Amino acid sequence: MKKIIIVDDHPMMRKGLTSTLEMEPGFEISAQLERAEDAIDTIEKVKPDLIIVDISLPGMNGIELVKNLHFQYPNLKVLVVSRHEESLYAERALRAGAKGYVMKFEPSDVLLKAVRKVLKGGIHVSEEISEKLLLSAMTGKSTGLESPVELLSDRELEVFELIGRGKSSKEIAEQLHLAVKTIETYRSRIKEKLDLNNSTELVFHAVKWVESDGEG
Incomplete structure (x- = not known):
C-alpha cells in the first residue's frame, strides 16, 4: 500500500483528489492537510511514499515546501498539482525537487498516470514542457532565462x-x-x-x- 499525503488549502480539491486516488488499488490517503507547515510535522509520523502539493498555500507556499522537503527528505517523491499554468511553474517546481507537475483541470486518468509514474521513480510533465526541458538541457540554458x-x-x-x-x-x-x-x-x-x-x-x-x- 502506497501512502500519500495531500497538501491543498481548498477542502473540495482535497476531497476530489482523495476520491480519484482511492479508486486506484494500492493507494492510501494518509493525511489531507491545508498548510505547508502541517505537512512537515506530519511526514515524520506517516512516512509517506508520495506527497501531492498545491502551489498556492497560506504561509509557506508550495514551491518553498518542495524545496524544504527535498532538503530534509531527498528520497521523498513530490508531485505538484496546481491550477497555475504548467508553462509558468513546472520548471521551477522541478528545480525545487518535485518529480512531476499536473494541472488541476486535467482528467483523472492523467493524474493517476502521473502518480504511478512518480512512484516508480519517473518524472511527469506534459509533452510540451518535456520538449522545453530537453531543449534547455541541450543548450545548457534555462527555459526561463532573462524572464x-x-x-x-x-x-x-x-x-x-x-x-x-x-x-x-x-x-x-x-x-x-x-x-x-x-x-x-x-x-x-x-x-x-x-x-x-x-x-x-x-x-x-x-x-x-x-x-x-x-x-x-
Whole structure:
C-alpha cells in the first residue's frame, strides 16, 4: 500500500483528489492537510511514499515546501498539482525537487498516470514542457532565462502572475491569504527587481509575461 499525503488549502480539491486516488488499488490517503507547515510535522509520523502539493498555500507556499522537503527528505517523491499554468511553474517546481507537475483541470486518468509514474521513480510533465526541458538541457540554458522566473522569489512570481491576470492587490491578498499591505510590499520588490518605474509598467509586463506563457 502506497501512502500519500495531500497538501491543498481548498477542502473540495482535497476531497476530489482523495476520491480519484482511492479508486486506484494500492493507494492510501494518509493525511489531507491545508498548510505547508502541517505537512512537515506530519511526514515524520506517516512516512509517506508520495506527497501531492498545491502551489498556492497560506504561509509557506508550495514551491518553498518542495524545496524544504527535498532538503530534509531527498528520497521523498513530490508531485505538484496546481491550477497555475504548467508553462509558468513546472520548471521551477522541478528545480525545487518535485518529480512531476499536473494541472488541476486535467482528467483523472492523467493524474493517476502521473502518480504511478512518480512512484516508480519517473518524472511527469506534459509533452510540451518535456520538449522545453530537453531543449534547455541541450543548450545548457534555462527555459526561463532573462524572464521573471529567474529574477523573482517563489511568492513574488505568484503575485506577478496574478497581477498579469488582472487581479487587484485586494483580490491577490484574499487568494493568497495574505494582508493587502504584504501584497503591496511584493509589488514594490517586483518593480525594483525588474527595473520598472511604476504600477502601469508592472501591469503591462505582467500581462505580457502571462500571455507569452512565461517565455520572456
